[in-house]
Amino acid sequence: MSMDVTFLGTGSAYPSPTRGASAVALRCEGACWLFDCGEGTQTQFMKSQLKAGRITKIFITHLHGDHFFGLPGLLCTISLQSSPAASKQPMEIFGPVGLRNFIWKTMELSRSELTFPYVVHELVPTEDQCPAGELRDFSHRDGADRPPKEIQGRTILLDSVEGSYVLVNDEQFLVKAFRLFHRIPSFGFSVAEKERPGRLNAQKLKDLGVPPGPAYGKLKNGVTVVLENGVKVSPQDVLEKPIPGRKICILGDCSGVVGDEGVKLCFEADLLVHEATLDDTHMDKAKEYGHSTPRMAAEFAKLCRVKKLVLTHFSQRYKPPLVSGEGEADDIRELKKQAESVLDFQEVTLAEDFMVIDIPKKKTISIT
Amino acid sequence: MSMDVTFLGTGSAYPSPTRGASAVALRCEGACWLFDCGEGTQTQFMKSQLKAGRITKIFITHLHGDHFFGLPGLLCTISLQSSPAASKQPMEIFGPVGLRNFIWKTMELSRSELTFPYVVHELVPTEDQCPAGELRDFSHRDGADRPPKEIQGRTILLDSVEGSYVLVNDEQFLVKAFRLFHRIPSFGFSVAEKERPGRLNAQKLKDLGVPPGPAYGKLKNGVTVVLENGVKVSPQDVLEKPIPGRKICILGDCSGVVGDEGVKLCFEADLLVHEATLDDTHMDKAKEYGHSTPRMAAEFAKLCRVKKLVLTHFSQRYKPPLVSGEGEADDIRELKKQAESVLDFQEVTLAEDFMVIDIPKKKTISIT
Incomplete structure (x- = not known):
């Protein structure tokens, strides 16, 4: 099964012509899962090789505008372009509490009746995911009727034993969310492909x-x-030995993880997508705003022994290499060097819009 | 006083790489007024010669997503990039009832505290602006506290004598809204520059x-x-004769005007921006969805004796001339021909993203 990750938006705070707002797509055999949906994500889809109509699941890391303001427009456009099919599986949307009400409100006000079924599952954050007093209760409803195509979703609480949230557990995948520390509660997602039986010898x-x-x-x-x-x-x-599944971990904005579960869930991941909003020389500022630097991301990657680290969510001051001269102020190449020095010069990738990273299948190991 | 109009998004339904979602900027002496704000408008600003930080007024024609989903992101980015100045005049936002609540909701949920003062003035539509039974009451509040920087706005009712809504009446401009017929209530805006005293002879x-x-x-x-x-x-x-003011009229989506006021307010306008979502061969479909064709737009322009007609809000099937071959299916050039045939071959302009139209000052007429 082919699997690849496409970066649709790699900039922080707002979309710009050189870096879209946050959005990452994971594609498996034609189906597409979207992680975050900043403003303009639907246009980024059109510019990429992906098709928004193929999206079956959406995961929102946290409710800052640069991570979810593109969601209403994306849903409306998918609806406009899709032919109503009663048998279609509902699109699943996962995100922090408040997201469901936001979708209701925007759909109601813009008089958009989605033609496809969907369901919003809300994650309930814990108090230690943000500075004291910053947690707000967005669980209230406004009394708007549930839109016709919305199916009642789950409210997912932290499993206090596991320290994580189970989102998807089907034949192919186990997807869990874990807690991050940010200005407002933020989540990371671990997508673990299940082990498959080995080949017949x-x-x-x-x-x-x-x-x-x-x-x-x-x-x-x-x-x-x-x-x-x-x-x-x-x-x-x-049978030859079972084929291990691949693991992809995508983290929302954070200055660190809450609890141990993040490390466990990201352990030996094939791909870790981690933010690095500012470079190491601005670490104090990064932490103050709940963000990471390349060193912070690389230290987490090292702890988790991940196989590949991709940095993203760069301050818009760091232009992509093609539009910035080497060695000038705010040179994005510095961020790569900073992360690589922590990872003993193991190569680190800097995300750019429309970059595609292939996650190859694991090899079968012979019994003999 | 220099005055020009920039088209930031000329496509209907959703933004695409060739046509952004609806947004038109009117610039007068450095200040900027924005008409509609579809998703991606802030990025279109960055690609243009305009600065979003210069926006002093925003007018929303109606509450379909392709006309206002870009507003929360635009406001947040302006806030991020502006230095708080206590003496700053509040940004004025005009739009149909429901817009204020939408801004509250998105700002509350995304925890965005705007650093600049703003005020939302809501227009109350009438029942005859949309098909029977389609008018909904969006005047309710959700109980959210008013954001700190929001100043209480006006609720503007139709002046039943004038048949219009007075939005701005200052030394330089008289801006009125008038009613359009669409799937949901939609408005047109007439921006009339006031007459200025003639020169000293x-x-x-x-x-x-x-x-x-x-x-x-x-x-x-x-x-x-x-x-x-x-x-x-x-x-x-x-004194020589007073210098007449310029008049620019920008209409939201419509299949026609409601009442006579639209014609009066657009009479002899220097520039009329009118939608033409579909070409004349799809007139029935256009009307069914509350839209216009080039013929419909041109007939209104003729009735109003406008000096320049610009068509916009094209279905995304009509690509800009540079990316579509002449004579192929859905050739945008056909729309121009259709409108010009009604206007006795007076030239009609097809809007494209980033097109700038200068509105020259009127000439002084000598007394002699």
């Missing part, structure tokens, strides 16, 4: 005398079969 | 023996002066 099947046909399918699915000659063949006799 | 001053100095200023300001020799000189003796 043709030589072993032949050696054991398993005839091609339904027996192959049963063994692949973990069922023991009995051959005509009475010999029992169990899956572990003929 | 140097020859006449000399002939009458008016000495240069304070007397010139008095006469220019309409005050009669008495010379040392006892001769009375009145302004009309030495």
Whole structure:
């Protein structure tokens, strides 16, 4: 299964012509999951190789405008461009408490009736995710009727034992959210592909005398079969080792994680997308505003032993390399160097709008 | 006083890479008034020669997403980039009832505290501005506290005698709104520059023996002066004819005007900006969705004897001329031809993003 990540917006605070507001798309076999949706995300989709109509899930890290002001427009445009199909699975939207009411309000006021079914699942943050006194209760409703296509979503509380929020748990993926510390509560998302059964080993099947046909399918699915000659063949006799799943972790704005769960969930991730709003020389300012620098991101990546670190959410002062001269003030290349020095010069990637990162399948390991 | 109009978004329904969502800026001597603010307007500002920080007034024609979803982001970015100045005049925002609550809600949820003062004046539409039963009451409040920088705005009712809404009436401008018919209530805006006193005629001053100095200023300001020799000189003796003001009319989405006031207010306008969402071959569909075609726009322009008609708000199917071949399906050039045929081949302009139209000062007409 092919899997890749496209950066649709890599700038902080507001969209600009050189960096869109926050948005990252994860594509698996044609389906698309969107992480954050700053203003202009729908236009960034059109400029990319992706199709917004393929979005099946949206995850919002936190409710600062540069991360979700593009959501109403995106939903309306998908609705305008899609043919109503009753059998369509609802689009799932995950985000902090308050998001559902925001969608209601914008849809009601703009008289937009979405033609596709959707559901908003709200995450309830904890007090230690932001400075004292900054947590506000956005759980109230305004009395607006639920829009016709909205299905009642879940209110997801922190699992106090696990320290995380379970968002998706299906055949293919386990997606969890974990807590970050920011000016307002923010979340990180860990998308873990599930382990898949190993391949059937043709030589072993032949050696054991398993005839091609339904027996192959049963063994692949973990069922023991009995051959005509009475010999029992169990899956572990003929299957290669299971193929480990890939793991992609995408964090919202933060100056750190809350609790241990972030490290556990990001451990050995194939890809970690971490903000680095300001460079290390502005670390105090970054922390004051609940943000990270390359050093802070790299230290987290090191702790988690991630395989690839991508920095994003840069202050708009850091122009993409193609439009900024090397060595001038606010040179984005400095941020790369700062992160790499922490990671013992392991290569770090600086996100740019429309950059695509392929996450290759893990290799099968032979039993022999 | 220089005056020009910049089209920041000329597409309907949603923003695209070739046409932004609705936004038109009127610039007078450095100050900037914005008409509609579709998603991405702030980025369009950055790509243009204009500065969003110069905006002093915003007018929203109606509450469809492609006309106002860019407003929260624009306000937040202006706030981020402006230095708080206590003496700053409040930004005035005009739009249909519901807009104030929308701004409150988005600012509250995104925890955005605007640093500049602003005021939202809401227009109350009438029932005949949309199909029966489509008018909704958005006057309710959600109980959110008014944001600190918001000054209490006016609720502006239709003046039943005039048939219009008076929005601005100062030394320089008279701005009125008038009613349009659309799927939801929509408005047009007439910006009329006030007549300015004519120039002092140097020859006449000399002939009458008016000495240069304070007397010139008095006469220019309409005050009669008495010379040392006892001769009375009145302004009309030495002033050339007053300089007529310019008039710019910008209409929201519509399939027509409601009442007579639209025609009166647009009469002999120097510039009429009118939507033409679909071409004449789709007139039935255009009317069904409350929109206009080039013929409909041109007929209104003809009735009003406007001096220049600019069509905008094109369906995204009509690409700008530079990216579409002549004569192919949905050729935008057809829309120009359709409008010009109604206007007896007087030239009609098709708006494109970033097009600037200069509105020259009227000429002084000599008394002689």
